[in-house]
Amino acid sequence: MATFEADLIFSDSLNSDANRYTLIELPLEIAAQFADSSDETSGERPGLVIRGLETDEAVICTPSTTYAVRSVQTSNTMLIVRPQEQEDNGADRMVDDTTVYTIEDCVSAYQELTPCQPRLDRLRHILEGTTYRGPVEEARTVFRRIRDNAEAELYSTERLLNTVQTSDAELLEGLKAIGALEIEGVWRLLDAAYLEEALKFLLASIIVEDMPMDRLRASECIVVMEEMDTPDAVVRHILEQFSDVRTDVAGEPTYNLSEKKVGRFFGEQLLANAEHRQTPMHAFLKSWREAVPEALSIDLTMLEGLYLIQDASTGAAIQYFPKAQLPLDSKARFETLFQTRKKWTHGDILPYISDLAPSTKKLDAILLKYARMSRVGQQVVYTSRYAVK
Structure with a gap:
């Protein structure tokens, strides 16, 4: 590893409590964009935008991805330095021409960017x-x-x-x-x-x-x-x-x-407009069939993420429960789900959490973070890991 000697002096304007500078650790995919856009003639630079209202926790966005910003404390203090400009007459230059750096700031934290779901x-x-x-x-x-x-x-x-x-x-x-x-x-x-x-x-x-x-x-x-x-x-x-x-x-x-799209729309309209948002199953299926043209088929799988069946043993009633109205935050999402039902089967809960992670592996990790898994006969059942209000 190459080494060099330098003299460090504190800037007259240095204030250790001011934090004039903030360091951001760029993910590789963003850093690569900066490297790829090093051509001065192109005039193009990666589009990084900080977004959020005054009351929001800020996020940083590229044209296609949203990143959460998290402050990370370090055990060592990092110095922000810049080469000191030398006088033309060289009167103050070190005899051995050692480079002199001015300490502009001291920081003990940096900002880390992690991909997150867009806050829609x-x-x-x-x-x-x-x-x-x-x-x-x-x-x-x-x-x-x-x-x-x-x-x-x-x-x-x-x-x-x-x-x-x-x-x-x-x-x-x-x-x-x-x-x-x-x-x-x-x-x-x-x-x-x-x-x-x-x-x-x-x-x-x-x-x-x-x-x-x-x-x-x-x-x-x-x-x-x-x-x-x-x-x-x-x-x-x-x-x-x-x-x-x-x-x-x-x-x-x-x-x-x-x-599927036509059937889902008419099915959701019937569920949303039902009294108490709950309908006897046989009555719902009859009305749904009448609402959709005969040339198009209907099936309950079209309504995934829109309904719950009450009294599953008999299929007595279907209740409107749209995923779109659930919180986007993972913790709040699971709290709402377990307030609605104390126990969920894997097939029932999956449509309501599938958007929380980009892959099955990460989704399973989130599921096990907020829910306990058990088996009832041949069926996998999830209950909350935390007290449900």
Whole structure:
């Protein structure tokens, strides 16, 4: 190992309690980006952004990943030094030309970045106040704003990124997951009743017009939806939400209507709107079958992560219990789950925790951190490791 001698002197402005500098240990994947962008002519640098409101614990985001920031204490004090500028006349230069460094700061901690789940919990709450209910209601809303001289609380992509702790790519994935669409440069949620009405009209039109459900074209669907005065953006959004998108030989997207996505939507609507959010199983299955076109099949597996069966021995009732309304934090998620049920089978709990880790191995580690595993006959059962309030 190469060594060299240097003289250290304390800066006149040094204040050991000021912490003028903060050290950040970069993960290899981020450090590699800095190394790859060393070409001064390219003008490009890795996009690292600190995101969070004043009351949030800050996260650092790349264009595709979110990192939690954690302070790590060290046993040794680290010195931040810089070479001292020498006077031109060399009057103060050391006789042996030993390099002189000025100590600018002393630190005993550094910031560590670890990949974490994007903090999208406030995304739906933000957009719920901007629900789109169709052109007629939209015109009324705009009129009321003008009359009352009120500003619209609408969110562009940039404004969402300044509010939600997530990377750019993860934000777009989160928006897609909650069914948001961009209308005139701002993101909106479709009112559930309006979406249900539009989807029913589109499905009825597809059947009446004998359109191929596996090769739908946006242009043709837009034409049949003109009778309902549905905006083009909404029609395309419905096709993207309830179909698997393909591209034909001419490069034009075609839409293969998804039984699972359509069935899941109508099933969730019935569960969410049921009295006390609980329905006798036989009544639910009957209503669900009536809501979905006969050409499309239904199956309870379509509703994974949306329901619990009460009195499993008889299957007496089905209760609405959506994963989307659970906390994103792992500890809070498990607390909510065990407050709802003291015991969970592996098959029942898995849909509600599958997003907490990127791999099965890490998910198993999280599961065993918060739950005790036992066997009841041939079945694996999980109970809380901690007292449930």
